[in-house]
Amino acid sequence: MADVHDSITPALAAFIGRQSLFFVASAPLSADGHVNVSPKGLDTLRVLSPRRVAYLDLTGSGNETSAHLAENGRVTLMFCAFDGPPRILRLFGAGRTVLPADAEWDELRRHFPEHHVGVRQVIVADIHRVQTSCGYAVPRMDLVEERDTLDRWARNRGDDRLDEYRREHNVVSIDGLPTPIAACWPEPGREPI
DSSP, rough: OOOSSSSSSHHHHHHHOOOOEEEEEEEEETTTSSSEEEOOOSSSSEEEEETEEEEEEESSOOHHHHHHHHHEEEEEEEEEEESOOOOEEEEEEEEEEEESSTTTTHHHHTTTTSSSSSSEEEEEEEEEEEEEEEEESEEEEEOOOOOHHHHHHHHHHHHHHHHHHHHSSSOTTTTTTBBBBGGGOOOSOOOOO
């Protein structure tokens, strides 16, 4: 029932654009490390080309994907049709984290809405396998509304308290792997990025 495609076709890109929710999966190389699956929404994903996607990553309670990508690059993004014809789409790829201090930042950031608060990084994935499957067991659901809770939380914290939060919660994975954002708070005596 699975079909493999050479790339993200225009029809698949349109399908991605209609989805209000997607999932990101990553894992460390260690066999006893934790596999991470994160739901994402808020209009934060863009198809940049038939073999490249990126999503705007907002400050959260962890930073597992970024740590895993820094270690091994493996990432899978999954989209499910919760309305219309059933379909699941998986994008398998090699990902990396782009931080605000990186040369690519301005070019990537322009693809996303400006209104988000608490933006910490962009995750870019170069896709090597595009696979669709039936999605027959995925339930039909209606989107009631997007939540604004994360934006309100980040706005209420302000830049200084967001910086403290990231320093406390976003510099290492739950398995102790460093994230690229850790370079923003180097060891004493070293300059930040």
